[in-house]
Amino acid sequence: MADKILDTFIAEENLPYAFCPGCSHGKILEALSDSLKQQGLDPSEVVIVTDIGCVGLSDKYFVTHAFHGLHGRAITYASGIKMQNPDLKVIVLIGDGGCGIGGHHLLNAARLNTDINVLVFNNFNFGMTGGQHSVTTPLDSITATTTLGSTDAPMDIAGTAQVNGGGFIARATAFDKDLPELIQKAMNHDGFSLIDTWELCTAYFVPRNDFGRKEMMEYMDSMQMASGVLQETDRPSFQTSYKNIQKQASEQSPMSGLVLDTKFSSNLEKPIRIILAGAAGQKVVSAGNLLASAATLSGLWTSRRADFPITIQTGFSVAEIVISPEPVDYSGIVKPDIVVIIAQEGKAKISRLTNAMESTGTIYHSEDLGDIDSEANIIPLVFPYEGKRDMKKNISAFTVAFLTKELNIFPFEALKEATRQIQKPKIAEINMGVFAYFE
Amino acid sequence: MNNQRREMVDGASAIARGALDAGCNYFAGYPITPASGILSHMLRELPKVGGIGFQGEDEISSLGHCIGAAMAGATVFTATSGPGLSLYSENLGLAIMMEVPIVIAISQRLGPSTGAATASAQGDIQFMRWGTTGGYPMIVLSPTNISESYHLTKRAFKLAKRFRTPVFLASDKDTVMTTESVPVDDMKHAPDWPEIPNGVIKKPLDPYRVDGPIHHYTGSSHNDDGHITKDPDIIATLNERLRMKIESNLDELSLVKSDLEAGADTLMVSYGVSARSMDAAVNKIRNAGNKVSSMTIYSLWPIPEKTIQDCLKGIKRVIVPEMNHGQYLREIERLVNRDIELIGVNRVDTILITPEEIIGAYHGR
Numbered sequence: 001m002a003d004k005i006l007d008t009f010i011a012e013e014n015l016p017y018a019f020c021p022g023c024s025h026g027k028i029l030e031a032l033s034d035s036l037k038q039q040g041l042d043p044s045e046v047v048i049v050t051d052i053g054c055v056g057l058s059d060k061y062f063v064t065h066a067f068h069g070l071h072g073r074a075i076t077y078a079s080g081i082k083m084q085n086p087d088l089k090v091i092v093l094i095g096d097g098g099c100g101i102g103g104h105h106l107l108n109a110a111r112l113n114t115d116i117n118v119l120v121f122n123n124f125n126f127g128m129t130g131g132q133h134s135v136t137t138p139l140d141s142i143t144a145t146t147t148l149g150s151t152d153a154p155m156d157i158a159g160t161a162q163v164n165g166g167g168f169i170a171r172a173t174a175f176d177k178d179l180p181e182l183i184q185k186a187m188n189h190d191g192f193s194l195i196d197t198w199e200l201c202t203a204y205f206v207p208r209n210d211f212g213r214k215e216m217m218e219y220m221d222s223m224q225m226a227s228g229v230l231q232e233t234d235r236p237s238f239q240t241s242y243k244n245i246q247k248q249a250s251e252q253s254p255m256s257g258l259v260l261d262t263k264f265s266s267n268l269e270k271p272i273r274i275i276l277a278g279a280a281g282q283k284v285v286s287a288g289n290l291l292a293s294a295a296t297l298s299g300l301w302t303s304r305r306a307d308f309p310i311t312i313q314t315g316f317s318v319a320e321i322v323i324s325p326e327p328v329d330y331s332g333i334v335k336p337d338i339v340v341i342i343a344q345e346g347k348a349k350i351s352r353l354t355n356a357m358e359s360t361g362t363i364y365h366s367e368d369l370g371d372i373d374s375e376a377n378i379i380p381l382v383f384p385y386e387g388k389r390d391m392k393k394n395i396s397a398f399t400v401a402f403l404t405k406e407l408n409i410f411p412f413e414a415l416k417e418a419t420r421q422i423q424k425p426k427i428a429e430i431n432m433g434v435f436a437y438f439e
Numbered sequence: 440m441n442n443q444r445r446e447m448v449d450g451a452s453a454i455a456r457g458a459l460d461a462g463c464n465y466f467a468g469y470p471i472t473p474a475s476g477i478l479s480h481m482l483r484e485l486p487k488v489g490g491i492g493f494q495g496e497d498e499i500s501s502l503g504h505c506i507g508a509a510m511a512g513a514t515v516f517t518a519t520s521g522p523g524l525s526l527y528s529e530n531l532g533l534a535i536m537m538e539v540p541i542v543i544a545i546s547q548r549l550g551p552s553t554g555a556a557t558a559s560a561q562g563d564i565q566f567m568r569w570g571t572t573g574g575y576p577m578i579v580l581s582p583t584n585i586s587e588s589y590h591l592t593k594r595a596f597k598l599a600k601r602f603r604t605p606v607f608l609a610s611d612k613d614t615v616m617t618t619e620s621v622p623v624d625d626m627k628h629a630p631d632w633p634e635i636p637n638g639v640i641k642k643p644l645d646p647y648r649v650d651g652p653i654h655h656y657t658g659s660s661h662n663d664d665g666h667i668t669k670d671p672d673i674i675a676t677l678n679e680r681l682r683m684k685i686e687s688n689l690d691e692l693s694l695v696k697s698d699l700e701a702g703a704d705t706l707m708v709s710y711g712v713s714a715r716s717m718d719a720a721v722n723k724i725r726n727a728g729n730k731v732s733s734m735t736i737y738s739l740w741p742i743p744e745k746t747i748q749d750c751l752k753g754i755k756r757v758i759v760p761e762m763n764h765g766q767y768l769r770e771i772e773r774l775v776n777r778d779i780e781l782i783g784v785n786r787v788d789t790i791l792i793t794p795e796e797i798i799g800a801y802h803g804r
Contacts, residue, residue, distance in 0.1 A: 042649070042650070044648070044649050044651055044652075047511075047647050057667075059657070060655070060667070063653065065647045065654050065655070066654075066655040066656070066657075066665070067647075067655075067657070068655075068657040068658060068667070070503075070530060070533055070658060073499060073500075076500045076503025076504050076507065077503050077504075077506055077510070080467070080504035080507020080509075081511040083465070083491050083504070083508055084491070084508040084513040085511040085512065085646075085649075087649050088511065088648075088649065104496055105499075105500055242486070246487075248486075249483075249487040250486070250487055250489070252487050254487055254488070255452065255459075255483075255484055257448050257621075257626065258448075259444055259446045259623060260447060262442050262444075289447075293447060296445055296447065299442065300620075301619075301620050302619065302620045303618070303619045304618045304619070305616065305617045305618075306616070328619065329718045329719040329794075330715050330716045330719040330793065331617060331619075331715065332613075332716070332790065332793065334790065
């Protein structure tokens with residue numbers, strides 16, 4: 001509340017308004033000023049965010065804070081301001097044009113119930129650019145871009161905000177005597193508010209369509225678009241809901257890195273590039289993590305990339321791991337040293353890489369995958385017979401255990417330690433069961 | 440073998456941790472591979488520390504929310520990829536004109552739509568520079584690995600605040616989505632980079648606040664009161680100041696790693712993930728007994744012209760590996776004499792440039 005109540009919130013030194021003779025914009029601005037005065041606010045408590053168009057000229061007429069940004073985006077700036085500083089009263093002044101180009105923001109702010117106040121200056125066409133048709137242009141109306149009459153169904157701005165859950169929605173006209181009180185009601189509502197204020201564009205829409213105050217009221221009736229408060233809900237505002245999220249989140253610990261101390265050693269002399277290729281659901285990425293972590297626990301340097309389709313539980317899954325005695329510079333793999341294929345999907349996905357391999361490389365594969373076209377040594381995966389029962393379900397764990405034994409880059413203990421450190425206890429227990437078959 | 444303490448970190452986590460440690464308390468963004476990891480981290484972490492993490496209905500809204508929050512005093516951050524940058528374009532111009540500090544992480548990928556679009560590339564180097572109307576200079580930093588991603592993110596926040604302008608952190612799918620073993624010390628301590636001076640060029644952003652001075656902020660050309668003007672003299676002064684606040688501070692903004700070898704007549708210049716292939720190539724070339732110099736550019740924009748020219752002494756040939764059709768090569772071309780041979784090593788097929796390709800270029804293959 002202000003220490004001293006202002007007589008007006010209009011910056012009188014900037015008058016007269018730059019609006020055309022007879023334009024209703026000034027009337028709405030006066031109503032807003034009166035409302036701010038009635039509320040006894042201090043100018044520093046209020047931010048007026050103006051959209052583009054004739055209404056966008058309004059910021060200079062107010063003694064409050066003001067923000068003037070891009071066409072159609074006023075609601076996004078207002079919402080950002082309010083989120084950061086809920087003590088501010090944030091009012092959007094926007095035209096029917098802005099509600100068209102920024103319709104997405106309008107309906108989403110209503111959905112979120114962001115505690116901002118939207119005052120729509122709805123004069124049925126684009127005034128600033130010469131009277132083109134807008135989203136609210138009535139059917140059959142003449143505009144600069146509908147010279148034979150508009151064929152489009154007009155958008156109901158208030159109705160749109162209403163069906164999307166906006167907390168306080170009203171329709172009014174610039175001529176309503178009680179507009180200041182309506183604005184006050186809207187501003188006092190904790191949540192999104194919108195007043196769809198109908199008015200006259202005397203430069204273009206009025207002369208082209210013989211559309212005066214009387215015709216506007218008749219149009220309102222004919223469209224069955226009643227004026228007054230259309231919706232008032234007590235749904236919590238975004239601001240209230242998010243405070244609750246913050247409270248819950250404050251009990252969680254902040255993110256941190258997974259530190260792996262060197263506990264084992266390795267005799268690896270040069271980088272080795274490994275690819276695990278399987279199908280979704282086989283835990284291929286998780287297997288790649290285990291290998292990289294075990295290598296890191298053994299003092300080696302690693303990089304691990306994952307490749308999988310955008311859909312989950314279907315298609316290929318590929319992990320690329322580089323393990324090196326020196327920090328990894330180039331982390332790509334065009335010619336792998338080791339490839340393990342455990343599913344058809346993976347085989348198809350990496351065929352380009354297996355084709356490129358030479359006799360220095362080795363490909364391990366599960367049964368029944370057919371011929372593999374490569375110069376590399378091709379060796380079937382052989383897992384301990386005792387584990388046969390668990391094999392299909394835990395094939396990735398079998399694969400990393402097999403690779404650890406076969407490649408001998410780091411001790412088997414490192415793999416077990418990695419499992420204990422990075423995997424959830426339940427998964428770790430299953431994997432340790434698999435590893436036991438290899439000891 | 441080494442006994443350094445190391446942690447497993449991916450680029451997205453490193454960038455998020457950098458932002459949080461830089462004091463970021465507001466993030467708004469929209470999901471897009473490969474930048475979504477940053478979005479998830481920020482939306483999960485910010486409410487824990489009393490900040491706000493918001494997923495906008497689109498990229499336009501997200502950057503709009505950031506701009507609004509910044510004007511109300513937040514330290515703001517967003518992350519996207521090339522297609523999102525397209526939608527950021529108009530608000531980017533607004534942020535420059537309003538002098539809003541914002542850090543924007545761009546995780547580069549290849550082209551529009553989906554498919555190859557979610558694979559590795561460095562396709563947005565010129566787009567970041569010229570990505571909005573008006574041609575104003577941009578500040579763009581580019582890390583080559585995970586610890587640099589962390590430290591350059593923090594640096595980007597300092598620069599955004601000091602210069603009151605959007606600052607890009609330009610990484611790529613490979614840096615953001617790859618997990619590596621990174622020394623804990625490398626995450627803790629920044630490389631030996633010059634400190635950014637304290638203070639704000641011109642004056643700090645004074646946010647809207649109750650009982651604070653009244654502010655009119657606008658994206659239109661404006662006078663000192665923040666009111667729209669069409670006065671040619673005021674407009675000229677404003678535009679010149681926006682240009683010069685960055686261009687007259689090139690020394691402060693330049694950040695490179697030079698690895699010059701006496702007697703080398705070939706200089707390699709690269710950045711981001713391609714600089715790692717370059718480093719691997721340089722090592723192999725030297726191990727084979729040949730001479731070569733290299734430069735990794737961290738401050739892609741404004742171009743560290745003087746530093747590059749200093750490194751060109753005695754150079755007869757410049758090789759520029761990058762995952763695009765030569766977007767930075769054309770900048771180097773402006774800086775070199777005509778008798779210097781320029782060679783681009785380029786890939787736009789989602790596959791990282793190999794050290795062997797760069798070595799091939801070195802040997803004229």
